[in-house]
Amino acid sequence: MAEFSHVNERGEASMVDVSSKDATVREARAEGYVRMESDTLQAIIDGNHHKGDVFGVARIAGIQAAKQTSLLIPLCHPLMLSKVAVDFDIDQAGSRIRVHALCKLTGQTGVEMEALTAVSVATLTLFDMCKAVDPGMVIEGIRVLEKKGGKTGHWEA
Template identity: 80%
Template sequence: MSEFSHINQRGEASMVDVSNKAATVREARAEGYVRMSADTLQKILAGEHHKGDVFSVARIAGIQAAKQTSQLIPLCHPLMLSKVAVDFEAQPEHNRVRITSLAKLTGQTGVEMEALTAVSVAALTLFDMCKAVDPAMVLEGIRVLEKQGGKTGHWQADSTG
């Protein structure tokens, strides 16, 4: 059986001690999608959604969420993030919005969870703001695209998803 880093010798949940790890620049990128009706997407893009600029609100929500990751996910370290970005790409040919995030810091542990949390909460916010007109929306494909820094160096997801 492999050794799990979040389990102590007694089999109990334990926060990993990163105090002896070198502080390096660490970066992670994540993505996710919100599939919706063509009409809902068109209203968002035309600025005609009755709740206003849903992308701006979802962007702020994603950034705020990344900063709160250690409050949401057990055993995550509180991190001093130096950069969080959340972006949206409308994909009308697929009736969806692609959400991407970037989380970055100089520290002793990675930022994948912060990047994933940013995408997840931005997607949830889009859903919340549009659910009255499109309750059948689907959140899908949330994943880490890339991470850099630390002992493991650079990792990138394959392009097939």
């Protein structure tokens, strides 16, 4: 098993020094789900939700969150993201929405945390916008699907 990278020789939390790493193209994809009542999902699909464009607001929230990851996660490096995309897939049979994020850059460290943060905040925004009519929604399954680039290369769930 690999050692934890965010702990120094004294066992203290430490930001990883990436200065000697080569800058490479790095990409990460993540996903998460919001399960809800079928009526709530249908109102979103039909564009009849009383708060307006639920997907538009959640998309912008996810993109903004990816850009702010280093302010939220203490040991993350601030990154110059070149691409952030947040998309939604409707699963009517499962009465849920899949949130998918892609983050990309050319740099010295990966973008998994940015993709996870984008998904997390987008799902939270969906919950926030719908909680008045459906407080029993469940956010679930947030995970990294794939990462590319860097020393470890390509990894896929």
